[in-house]
Amino acid sequence: MQLIQQSLDIHAYLASSEAIDHWHPVVQETADTLWSSSGDAYSYAEAAFEFVRDTIPHSADSGDPRVAWRASDVLTTRNGICYAKSHALVALLRAQGIPAGLCYQRLTDDGGTNPVVHGLVAVRLPGGTRWSRLDPRGNKPGVDARFDLDQERLAFPVRPELGEIDYPELHAAPHPAALKALQESADRPRLWRNLPTAL
Secondary structure, three states: HHHHEEEHHHHHHOOOOOOOOOOHHHHHHHHHHHHHOOHHHHHHHHHHHHHHHOOOOOOHOOOOHHHHHHHHHHHHHHHHHHHHHHHHHHHHHHOOOOOEEEEEEEOOHHHOOOOOEEEEEOOOOOOOOEEEEEEEOOOOOOOOOOOOOOOOOOOOOOOOHOOOOOOOOOEEEHHHHHHHHHHHOOOHHHHHHHHOOOO
């Protein structure tokens, strides 16, 4: 899909923030370890994606009641929902100078009801001109997201007939609605009630 950069300045997609805290020692150490076993930007991006997808369980799958939202906290607690895991992957990519941003989908259940906003990552390898969306949510039966920069392999392809949407905006920072839900939720049950239904 064609993404629309929220900022035309590519440096915005390398910046650190409170949520994308790639300056934090935990993020730096994880990034350095992953880089040492990869050696180039493509291999590193794939390793970072698989690390977040596979070693940090989605809290809906694990039942973990904690709510993490800073990238460093996600890596430390090994816990998070899609937004939080996306923060962690963006931080790991930016820590090695790879432009990355956040993008979102509006998903529903099979009947087209109970909408919720789902968080994704987009990456642009150095020297490249196009963004590729990735979904580090975590696989489970019926969900098989993969690292593929040419053909999207997302956890949840949208179903327009049910009112599902791929939002085209590529955000340099977390969307305020997603970040507010994370920051204002003391535990996962409360987070479920606070999740945005649209952007």
